[in-house]
Amino acid sequence: MDPTLLLLRWAHVLAAIVAMGGLVFARFALVPALSDFDAATREKIHDSIRRRWLPWVIGAITVLLASGLANFLLFNIRVKADGWGDGQWMRQNSYHAMFGAKFLLAMVAFYFASGLVGRGQGTQWIRNDRAKWLSVTLGLLLAVVLLSGWMRQLHTGPNLTQSQMNGLRDSGDDENGVRFGADAGVGEERNTRYQDGAAGSKFRGSKTDDSKTDGSKTDGSEADGSEADGSEADGSEADGSEKKVAEPEPATAE
Numbered sequence: 001m002d003p004t005l006l007l008l009r010w011a012h013v014l015a016a017i018v019a020m021g022g023l024v025f026a027r028f029a030l031v032p033a034l035s036d037f038d039a040a041t042r043e044k045i046h047d048s049i050r051r052r053w054l055p056w057v058i059g060a061i062t063v064l065l066a067s068g069l070a071n072f073l074l075f076n077i078r079v080k081a082d083g084w085g086d087g088q089w090m091r092q093n094s095y096h097a098m099f100g101a102k103f104l105l106a107m108v109a110f111y112f113a114s115g116l117v118g119r120g121q122g123t124q125w126i127r128n129d130r131a132k133w134l135s136v137t138l139g140l141l142l143a144v145v146l147l148s149g150w151m152r153q154l155h156t157g158p159n160l161t162q163s164q165m166n167g168l169r170d171s172g173d174d175e176n177g178v179r180f181g182a183d184a185g186v187g188e189e190r191n192t193r194y195q196d197g198a199a200g201s202k203f204r205g206s207k208t209d210d211s212k213t214d215g216s217k218t219d220g221s222e223a224d225g226s227e228a229d230g231s232e233a234d235g236s237e238a239d240g241s242e243k244k245v246a247e248p249e250p251a252t253a254e
Contacts, residue, residue, distance in 0.1 A: 005074060008067045015063035018056060019113065020141050026116070027134035046127075054117045061110045068106075072099060093154050102147045109140035 030049075034042045079089050090096055112133050115123030126133045 005071070008071050008074075011063050012067040012071065015060045015067065016141075016145070019060040019064065020138070020145075022053065022056065023113065023134060023138050023141065027131065027138060031131050031134065050117050050119070057113055057117050061113070064106070064110075068103075095151065095154065098147060098151050102144055102151070105140050105144050105147070109137050109144065112137040112140070 034045060037045070076090065080087050085092050112126060115126035116130060116133060116137070118127075
């Protein structure tokens with residue numbers, strides 16, 4: 001993995017955690033707790049929090065914008081350099097449209113987040129109802145996170161075209177544990193062995209030929225056995241004749 005891309009992704013994720021974590025804390029812990037105090041005390045506490053939290057908000061927004069745009073540009077270069085979908089992968093998957101929607105949602109969320117910790121009179125209407133606009137900001141950021149996850153799973157690896165796959169097979173490259181070339185031909189032969197209409201006849205024909213071969217071998221062995229039996233019989237007859245000749249004649253009484 002490219003170290004630059006890895007660092008940019010780490011920075012993007014960490015900045016998102018800081019921004020969204022602070023909003024969750026403010027909406028569900030800080031604002032409800034401050035409702036028990038009077039207005040003057042609440043404003044004093046908000047001013048104290050603003051001085052400490054504002055640099056973190058501005059820093060998180062800056063890192064998110066910089067790292068997000070850099071990741072998008074570098075990924076665009078990679079798609080074209082590697083030839084994903086013959087260079088048309090982003091258009092085929094509507095990646096630019098999804099990035100545009102994500103960017104607009106993020107900009108609106110950044111505006112509300114800045115207004116919640118700001119001091120200007122132009123954004124005072126946001127601070128007048130903090131609970132409401134904190135909820136809106138969190139909803140926008142949640143949509144950004146979900147859309148980012150969807151976009152991320154689209155580019156987990158290059159989508160090779162059929163021509164590129166054929167090139168890999170011809171070159172015999174081994175990718176992701178799959179052997180192309182000669183080894184792939186074995187699998188293709190197995191898959192296409194009985195694909196045509198004459199598959200059954202081929203199979204039966206091969207079985208018949210095997211049976212004939214086995215029968216001829218059996219007949220030959222039987223013939224050899226019969227010849228052997230014949231020779232044994234001849235041998236036994238010969239032994240009988242020899243015994244007859246050798247047997248003495250009985251003597252006759254005078």
